[in-house]
Amino acid sequence: MPDRHQHLTHLETHILAGLEPHTRGHVLQLLARVPGLTLTSGRRTLARNRDVGGSPRSWHLRGRAADLAGTRDQIRQGYRQAQTLRLGAGCTGPEELLDEGDHLHVAW
Ligand SMILES: [Zn+2]
Numbered sequence: 001m002p003d004r005h006q007h008l009t010h011l012e013t014h015i016l017a018g019l020e021p022h023t024r025g026h027v028l029q030l031l032a033r034v035p036g037l038t039l040t041s042g043r044r045t046l047a048r049n050r051d052v053g054g055s056p057r058s059w060h061l062r063g064r065a066a067d068l069a070g071t072r073d074q075i076r077q078g079y080r081q082a083q084t085l086r087l088g089a090g091c092t093g094p095e096e097l098l099d100e101g102d103h104l105h106v107a108w
Contacts, residue, residue: 009038018043020063025087026094026108027066033081036074040103041067059096059107069103078104 008016008031016024019042031037043063044054059065068078079099086093096107 012039015039015042015066018063019066022087022091023064023066023108026082026085026106027068029085029087030068030078030081030106033085034070034074034078037068037070037078037104039066040069065096065105065107067103067105075099075104082106
């Protein structure tokens, strides 16, 4: 898992930097567990959220949601992993977990 960082793209690194620390921890854990999943979206500005038709109460606005793309199999694996993975004591898991077909949306 430590050298997972070496495989992050520039875009993924940029997206990770905008996430809340707890959310970032979950995303890194998920990327390490499901090879092939790629991080495509994280924190959004109000304007960007409006442009993509996001909910006005979207977790993306708070830097607590991530979108991850992959094959159908990778997305299903990511869904299952996100359901069960926890980051230490007190972590209650995802606030929101949606299989959107071409990507996984998860909020922590
Ligand atoms: Zn958590």
